[in-house]
Amino acid sequence: xxxxxxxxxxxxxxxxxxxxxxxxxxxxxSNYYLFxxxxxxxxxxILVIRQEAYKQQNATENRFSVNFQKAAKxxxxxxxxxxxxxxxxxxxxxxxxxxxxxxxxxxGTGTLLAVQP
Amino acid sequence: EAGxxxxxxxxxxxxxxxxxxxxxxxxxxxxxxxxxxxMGKEIKFLLHFVKxxxxxxxxxxxxxxxxxxxxxxxxxxxxQPAELEDSGVYFCASSQExxxxxxxxxxxxxLTVL
Numbered sequence: 001x002x003x004x005x006x007x008x009x010x011x012x013x014x015x016x017x018x019x020x021x022x023x024x025x026x027x028x029x030s031n032y033y034l035f036x037x038x039x040x041x042x043x044x045x046i047l048v049i050r051q052e053a054y055k056q057q058n059a060t061e062n063r064f065s066v067n068f069q070k071a072a073k074x075x076x077x078x079x080x081x082x083x084x085x086x087x088x089x090x091x092x093x094x095x096x097x098x099x100x101x102x103x104x105x106x107x108g109t110g111t112l113l114a115v116q117p
Numbered sequence: 118e119a120g121x122x123x124x125x126x127x128x129x130x131x132x133x134x135x136x137x138x139x140x141x142x143x144x145x146x147x148x149x150x151x152x153x154x155x156m157g158k159e160i161k162f163l164l165h166f167v168k169x170x171x172x173x174x175x176x177x178x179x180x181x182x183x184x185x186x187x188x189x190x191x192x193x194x195x196x197q198p199a200e201l202e203d204s205g206v207y208f209c210a211s212s213q214e215x216x217x218x219x220x221x222x223x224x225x226x227x228l229t230v231l
Contacts, residue, residue, distance in 0.1 A: 105220060
């Protein structure tokens with residue numbers, strides 16, 4: 001069974017600095033998808049970034065980028081130029097594409113990121 | 118385009134009572150998922166609908182939980198009778214395609230069982 005581990009329950013960063021959130025996962029699959037979702041306080045959970053395992057290039061979305069190390073089963077999220085609006089709970093998630101089974105998301109326990117002014 | 122909506126946002130009930138949660142997916146999304154996050158733990162999958170059919174309900178905790186999606190539009194999740202351990206945040210998500218599309222989440226329903 002697949003598992004996702006986020007070893008940092010809480011992190012803090014100063015505004016405008018860079019922070020990296022860690023995520024490791026365990027799977028025997030070769031093709032899968034990885035996601036980072038964020039949930040701001042009292043707000044909806046939204047997708048930050050996604051990565052297809054068959055793509056070697058790391059995904060990037062504006063100030064958000066990932067460091068995907070397939071062999072190490074590591075999928076960290078880097079936030080550059082942190083902003084106050086980045087304060088949120090960040091969840092790492094794994095998905096095996098549909099192939100006779102549901103494409104459910106498997107989540108880590110989350111990292112609470114606080115951006116300090 | 119309206120996002121995924123959930124009702125109510127909060128519900129406080131006593132042990133033994135019944136509660137029904139509702140989810141309205143994004144229009145046109147055939148896939149609807151229910152997840153739950155118990156305090157401090159990971160978000161866990163409960164079940165998946167494709168249109169009105171249950172594709173996977175392997176995450177449903179027990180037979181006190183009943184999910185329906187009549188007509189393939191909105192979905193309800195009923196807990197009867199509620200127990201203390203059912204407390205948590207229940208999320209609904211929807212997606213268009215099956216294997217590759219992003220799942221869009223609703224704001225969640227926070228359920229407290231006293």
